[in-house]
Amino acid sequence: MFTPHTDAERNAMLTALGLHSIEELFSDVPEKYRFPELKLPDGMSEMFAREYVEGFADANASTKEFVCFLGAGAYDHYIPAAVDSILRRGEFFTAYTPYQPEISQGTLQTIFEFQSLICNLTSLEVSNASHYDGATAAAEACITAYSYFHEKRKRIILSHSIHPQYREVIKTYLCGIDGIELVIADQDDHALSDPRNVSKFINDDTALVMVQYPDFFGRIYDFSDLIQEAHQHGALVCMIVNPIALGILKTPGQMGADIAVGEGQPLGIPLSFGGPYLGFIAARKELVRKLSGRLVGETVDENGKRGYVLTLTAREQHIRREKATSNICSNEGLLALAATVYMTLLGKTGMQQVSDLCYQNAHYAASKISELRGFQVLTSQPFYHEIVVQCPLPVDHINHHLLEEGILGGYALEKVYPEMKHCMLLAFTEKTNKEVIDVLCEVLKESNHG
Amino acid sequence: MAEPTIYEISSSGRTGFQFHKPDVPCAEIPAELKRDELPFPEVSEVDVIRHFTRLSQLNYAIDLGIYPLGSCTMKYNPRINEEMARLPGFAMTHPLQPLDTIQGNLALIYQLQEWLKEISGFAGVTLQPAAGAQGEFVGGLIMRAYHRSHNDLKRTKILVPDSAHGTNPATSSMSGFEVVNVPSDSRGNIDLEKLKAICDDCVAGLMLTNPNTLGLFEEHLQEVIDIIHQKGGLVYGDGANFNALLGVIKPGEVGFDIMHFNLHKTFSTPHGGGGPGSGPVAVSKKLVDFLPAPIVGIIEEGNDETPPLYGFITPETSIGRMKAFYGNFGILVRAFTYIAMHGATGLRKIAENAVLNANYLKMLLGNAYNIPYNRKCMHEFVAEGFWNDAPGIHALDVAKRMMDYGVHPPTNYFPLIVKEALMIEPTETESKQEIEHFAEILKTIAQEAHHSPDLLHTAPHHTPIGRLDEVKAAKDLVLCCWIPPEE
Numbered sequence A: 001m002f003t004p005h006t007d008a009e010r011n012a013m014l015t016a017l018g019l020h021s022i023e024e025l026f027s028d029v030p031e032k033y034r035f036p037e038l039k040l041p042d043g044m045s046e047m048f049a050r051e052y053v054e055g056f057a058d059a060n061a062s063t064k065e066f067v068c069f070l071g072a073g074a075y076d077h078y079i080p081a082a083v084d085s086i087l088r089r090g091e092f093f094t095a096y097t098p099y100q101p102e103i104s105q106g107t108l109q110t111i112f113e114f115q116s117l118i119c120n121l122t123s124l125e126v127s128n129a130s131h132y133d134g135a136t137a138a139a140e141a142c143i144t145a146y147s148y149f150h151e152k153r154k155r156i157i158l159s160h161s162i163h164p165q166y167r168e169v170i171k172t173y174l175c176g177i178d179g180i181e182l183v184i185a186d187q188d189d190h191a192l193s194d195p196r197n198v199s200k201f202i203n204d205d206t207a208l209v210m211v212q213y214p215d216f217f218g219r220i221y222d223f224s225d226l227i228q229e230a231h232q233h234g235a236l237v238c239m240i241v242n243p244i245a246l247g248i249l250k251t252p253g254q255m256g257a258d259i260a261v262g263e264g265q266p267l268g269i270p271l272s273f274g275g276p277y278l279g280f281i282a283a284r285k286e287l288v289r290k291l292s293g294r295l296v297g298e299t300v301d302e303n304g305k306r307g308y309v310l311t312l313t314a315r316e317q318h319i320r321r322e323k324a325t326s327n328i329c330s331n332e333g334l335l336a337l338a339a340t341v342y343m344t345l346l347g348k349t350g351m352q353q354v355s356d357l358c359y360q361n362a363h364y365a366a367s368k369i370s371e372l373r374g375f376q377v378l379t380s381q382p383f384y385h386e387i388v389v390q391c392p393l394p395v396d397h398i399n400h401h402l403l404e405e406g407i408l409g410g411y412a413l414e415k416v417y418p419e420m421k422h423c424m425l426l427a428f429t430e431k432t433n434k435e436v437i438d439v440l441c442e443v444l445k446e447s448n449h450g
Numbered sequence B: 001m002a003e004p005t006i007y008e009i010s011s012s013g014r015t016g017f018q019f020h021k022p023d024v025p026c027a028e029i030p031a032e033l034k035r036d037e038l039p040f041p042e043v044s045e046v047d048v049i050r051h052f053t054r055l056s057q058l059n060y061a062i063d064l065g066i067y068p069l070g071s072c073t074m075k076y077n078p079r080i081n082e083e084m085a086r087l088p089g090f091a092m093t094h095p096l097q098p099l100d101t102i103q104g105n106l107a108l109i110y111q112l113q114e115w116l117k118e119i120s121g122f123a124g125v126t127l128q129p130a131a132g133a134q135g136e137f138v139g140g141l142i143m144r145a146y147h148r149s150h151n152d153l154k155r156t157k158i159l160v161p162d163s164a165h166g167t168n169p170a171t172s173s174m175s176g177f178e179v180v181n182v183p184s185d186s187r188g189n190i191d192l193e194k195l196k197a198i199c200d201d202c203v204a205g206l207m208l209t210n211p212n213t214l215g216l217f218e219e220h221l222q223e224v225i226d227i228i229h230q231k232g233g234l235v236y237g238d239g240a241n242f243n244a245l246l247g248v249i250k251p252g253e254v255g256f257d258i259m260h261f262n263l264h265k266t267f268s269t270p271h272g273g274g275g276p277g278s279g280p281v282a283v284s285k286k287l288v289d290f291l292p293a294p295i296v297g298i299i300e301e302g303n304d305e306t307p308p309l310y311g312f313i314t315p316e317t318s319i320g321r322m323k324a325f326y327g328n329f330g331i332l333v334r335a336f337t338y339i340a341m342h343g344a345t346g347l348r349k350i351a352e353n354a355v356l357n358a359n360y361l362k363m364l365l366g367n368a369y370n371i372p373y374n375r376k377c378m379h380e381f382v383a384e385g386f387w388n389d390a391p392g393i394h395a396l397d398v399a400k401r402m403m404d405y406g407v408h409p410p411t412n413y414f415p416l417i418v419k420e421a422l423m424i425e426p427t428e429t430e431s432k433q434e435i436e437h438f439a440e441i442l443k444t445i446a447q448e449a450h451h452s453p454d455l456l457h458t459a460p461h462h463t464p465i466g467r468l469d470e471v472k473a474a475k476d477l478v479l480c481c482w483i484p485p486e487e
Helices: A007-016 A022-025 A046-058 A081-088 A105-122 A132-148 A163-176 A195-200 A224-232 A286-291 A316-323 A332-368 A395-404 A434-449 B045-056 B079-085 B103-120 B132-149 B167-174 B190-200 B221-230 B239-245 B285-290 B329-364 B395-404 B430-451 B453-457 B470-476
Strands: A155-158 A181-184 A206-213 A235-240 A259-264 A279-283 A296-300 A306-310 A388-390 A424-429 B125-126 B157-161 B178-182 B203-209 B234-240 B258-260 B281-283 B295-300 B309-313 B381-384 B420-425
Touching: A007 B103, A007 B329, A022 A105, A022 B329, A046 B079, A046 B239, A046 B329, A081 A181, A081 A195, A081 A332, A081 B239, A105 A279, A105 A296, A105 A306, A105 A332, A105 A434, A105 B045, A132 A163, A132 A235, A132 A259, A132 A286, A132 B395, A155 A163, A155 A195, A155 B285, A155 B470, A163 A181, A195 A206, A195 A224, A224 B167, A259 A316, A259 A424, A332 A388, A332 A424, A332 A434, A332 B045, A388 B420, A395 A434, B079 B309, B103 B281, B103 B295, B103 B309, B103 B329, B125 B285, B125 B295, B132 B167, B132 B203, B132 B234, B132 B239, B132 B258, B132 B281, B132 B285, B132 B453, B157 B167, B167 B178, B167 B203, B178 B190, B234 B239, B234 B329, B239 B258, B239 B329, B239 B381, B281 B285, B281 B430, B285 B470, B329 B381, B329 B420, B329 B430, B395 B453
Parallel strands: A155 A181, A155 A206, A206 A235, A235 A259, B157 B178, B157 B203, B203 B234, B234 B258
Antiparallel strands: A259 A279, A296 A306, A388 A424, B125 B281, B258 B281, B295 B309, B381 B420
């Protein structure tokens, strides 16, 4: 199968080593525990393994057959064929981390282009080579800010309209750092209160203010004033952004933000039940030495030929060990490649087109849904491509009905915001055009009657 | 000629992908929320495919030959895994779909949790961590939470052997602990006497890589574990080198309390040029309630006619959530397929052949290289990349010269306890012939080091690019590019 050794070759190798059996190689393993029985099914041939694994896939409902209005941090976008075609090249997916630059220029230049695209998209000056996902990138940004101020500023303020799972991850990441004071702004207010209210919590001990854009409920705000206020207190501001939205919307850099992080999944990466995804971190140049994760820089070889290397590695765990600000030892290389192919393929026009389609479809849907009796759109203007809809019935009930009509309905907000009774979060992309939105509205109407 | 950047081949007005026009009435975007011009490259699909295909050809990869990076386990990535992960039934499922529409995903996750428990001898598993380093972080936070749950706040230290990977001390710091290094003895084991002297009731735990980064199985494993346990500490197993132990020993049975797996090493999921990885964490019974949330469990038992209903469970005293959603699911599908194809016999064979290959290669090198801890190795071994009678030659020169012979060099300058280290892990992927060919290359280079040292100093000669100026990269710090201004 995947190991080439014949019995004869194994025996020849053992003989050369002066051994009689393969077991002798394991004599250092305590005998009492050596060679335990593993209760696993017998190994399968490729043909039967395929059938077996396909059985699991077949037991799911996928966005191949269902129209998807679920978002909440993962978005159903169309992936151009060219993306996977590049991803399937063994030279990319079976390579290791580019520690030997002479034979890794493909990976290195790709990351360099990825960093460039992320900088362009966010209007910031530096980007790392990527991170596990949007949530962990947000958590690392908190540590970056804390470390930037030499652990002297203790307060980190999160807007309550940041994705609930991101807030949970940040909480987990920071729990080992005793000095940090994590503040969730306005968490006792109604979930839909204005996220710019975080300003009330900024003081001179604040290291970082974090907001999401579009926020978890789809709303978009110009945070320029908030950022200015934070800067007056000497604090940094990080925006969690949706990269597709930045095709048309004002950027973190334009608003004056210091750091932008986000989930790169919408950039040509399959939903894949939540992972593997792609975190990105971009920042102003002053922060580069405190940024976590790998960085690729341009240089030349001994003949003056341009090339790329991993740089500023002295920040990282394999050099700084316990003094490193992060233990991260990988990036999401292959997914950064996917996003790079996606962004370059779409280019300036395509990125604007897809971004605009999401915006247009969401606004059409909002206007149609608000005409339905019993349904109310709670997301205030302006918003991007997600909206909160209050339904006349429990969301699970509505979603059950939608599912019967081939539609994956919205995310039930009541699960994480108990005060948002019967509220669902609906997302719209270029895939949800007029026709499917009209069907959605029809079925929503029926679900209220039926 | 270097491959231009995609920005340099941009041509204003060119498009690579055409979307449909909106078919809904137009809604205006508020002017104050519009972005300034998006300075993205403008290229065609042909440009994109050619650019990235050409870039791919500048990479070395496991598909091209041996990739013997120590402790990285660069084994072949089976193609069936790739196809399975791309099945629409997996790849096109949204993480927040209703439970009854994702029973296939949940059943697969549940089954993989069970298999990893069985393979490692632990009581509970989370598949959430996105990489080995994140798995370590989970382990560190679980140690912290466990001691705190006993109101034992004095345990501020984590012991880390001096041969450990840099993530171990970095993880300990991130988890709020102070790091205490433990020296190795002359046989490459943990120095037992020193360990006894250091270990007190302020120790939260020990992070132990076994086999260690010298490729050696800890000869006093039971004693080491007992010393830590007697002082009330926990033993964390870094599973980076678990490939050597498949079907050979279950770490949970020997007394390890926590261990992470690297699915991208042991279970053949592709490294992808630096990720995505996947680092599930297994724990003993007393730590199950601390696992990150959520894990997958059976929420309604099935019977002969109906399968069980799977759902998400939050462990009682969970350390919390490590990432959004549930883990790198696409990677889990690949590892699952790999285990299904191997079964118990196949998995043990992997370990056997990996260990056989390493020992065979070590023997073939004979006296050409000095091997400082020269005893029976597991899946890898560490040689020295210098000779007293070849002054001026360093491990880096040996590594760079290897590229001229069309193979990837081993990990160099690690572990830190070996001078000019070359850390070599051939994995089970390589045949007897490949190993012999590789040994010949290394022996030739050892001769060149003595007779034609300049060949090494100036290597590589036959790669797409020569040795790069890393000092300049760090000094000038050019981290991104732009579309060149028009002339």
